[in-house]
Amino acid sequence: MDFFSKAARKSPWLYRINAGSCNGCDVELATTACIPRYDVERLGCQYCGSPKHADIVLITGPLTARVKDKVLRVYNEIPDPKVTVAVGICPISGGVFRESYAIEGPIDRYLPVDVNVPGCPPRPQAIIEGIAKAIEIWAKRA
Amino acid sequence: MAFLKILFDNLREGPATEAFPFGEAATPDAYRGKVTFDETNCVGCNMCEHVCAGGAIRFSEKEDGLHFLIWHNTCISCGLCAHYCPTKAIKLSNDWHLSHLQEEKYEQVDHAVVPYRHCTSCGERLQPGGPMLHQLAFKGTNPRSQRLMNMCPDCRRKASYSGEAL
Numbered sequence: 001m002d003f004f005s006k007a008a009r010k011s012p013w014l015y016r017i018n019a020g021s022c023n024g025c026d027v028e029l030a031t032t033a034c035i036p037r038y039d040v041e042r043l044g045c046q047y048c049g050s051p052k053h054a055d056i057v058l059i060t061g062p063l064t065a066r067v068k069d070k071v072l073r074v075y076n077e078i079p080d081p082k083v084t085v086a087v088g089i090c091p092i093s094g095g096v097f098r099e100s101y102a103i104e105g106p107i108d109r110y111l112p113v114d115v116n117v118p119g120c121p122p123r124p125q126a127i128i129e130g131i132a133k134a135i136e137i138w139a140k141r142a
Numbered sequence: 143m144a145f146l147k148i149l150f151d152n153l154r155e156g157p158a159t160e161a162f163p164f165g166e167a168a169t170p171d172a173y174r175g176k177v178t179f180d181e182t183n184c185v186g187c188n189m190c191e192h193v194c195a196g197g198a199i200r201f202s203e204k205e206d207g208l209h210f211l212i213w214h215n216t217c218i219s220c221g222l223c224a225h226y227c228p229t230k231a232i233k234l235s236n237d238w239h240l241s242h243l244q245e246e247k248y249e250q251v252d253h254a255v256v257p258y259r260h261c262t263s264c265g266e267r268l269q270p271g272g273p274m275l276h277q278l279a280f281k282g283t284n285p286r287s288q289r290l291m292n293m294c295p296d297c298r299r300k301a302s303y304s305g306e307a308l
């Protein structure tokens with residue numbers, strides 16, 4: 001087991017939750033993984049499809065009232081320890097949707113956030129910079 | 143056989159992947175990143191606050207001047223503030239290194255004080271106005287325009303009428 005936890009420290013798996021985002025940030029997240037020009041997997045991480053496998057969770061969107069319970073349910077499926085990254089100004093402050101009746105965010109009202117990556121959307125390099133910060137935290141926490 | 147061409151191109155031009163985060167990332171000069179503010183040229187028209195789509199800008203009137211505040215965590219880098227600013231005191235730099243830890247969330251703020259001016263003749267408080275406004279309003283400067291610029295409307299009218307400002 002020791003071998004596995006040592007390896008896990010070096011290769012966290014990323015998981016993406018869309019909390020009502022306009023899709024701008026999600027496109028940039030896909031870009032960081034799918035386009036060789038950015039290639040986030042050089043950092044030793046990769047996207048996974050199940051919250052049960054995730055180590056670092058990237059959340060986009062302002063947490064709309066409609067999606068709130070579902071987001072929290074998926075988030076609680078992710079095993080501890082985990083590192084949470086808020087991508088885009090939507091989860092950080094609400095952004096252009098701030099103070100709307102349909103918004104429950106900012107997301108740190110409900111979840112413990114570790115790293116913020118502002119921008120609307122942030123460019124792929126900025127997301128990679130945020131993920132690099134998250135990996136540092138992950139190495140200490142895992 | 144198309145792969146041979148790709149292989150040859152790759153050998154000649156090197157990897158297509160950007161070096162970042164292990165090296166610098168190319169950023170266009172016109173990239174819309176972190177907002178910068180120059181209090182010496184701001185004329186306090188509040189237009190940037192009015193048009194700000196993200197509600198990131200706040201002005202408040204205090205004793206010593208207009209207090210400018212921007213929270214970068216709700217700025218969408220739309221560039222409206224820079225577009226509508228008459229003196230280009232507010233601009234968007236191409237700095238995109240904005241990611242930060244949660245503890246620093248509310249420290250992503252820039253604050254500046256735009257001092258009021260005072261009428262050189264009667265001492266009344268005037269809206270701020272920098273050299274750039276002078277350029278815009280008078281299409282160049284001369285001693286007369288410079289003198290009139292720093293007066294309140296009443297004193298300016300009197301000075302113009304009496305001819306003392308000529």
Ligand code: SF4
Nearest residue numbers: 022024025088090120
């Ligand atoms: S931060 Fe901007 S681009 Fe990202 S989800 Fe919100 S509105 Fe869309």
Ligand code: SF4
Nearest residue numbers: 194217218220221223
């Ligand atoms: S770029 Fe847009 S959102 Fe940011 S401060 Fe300027 S007007 Fe506001």
Ligand code: SF4
Nearest residue numbers: 184185187188190227
């Ligand atoms: S920064 Fe520009 S738009 Fe904003 S108050 Fe000053 S002069 Fe007006």
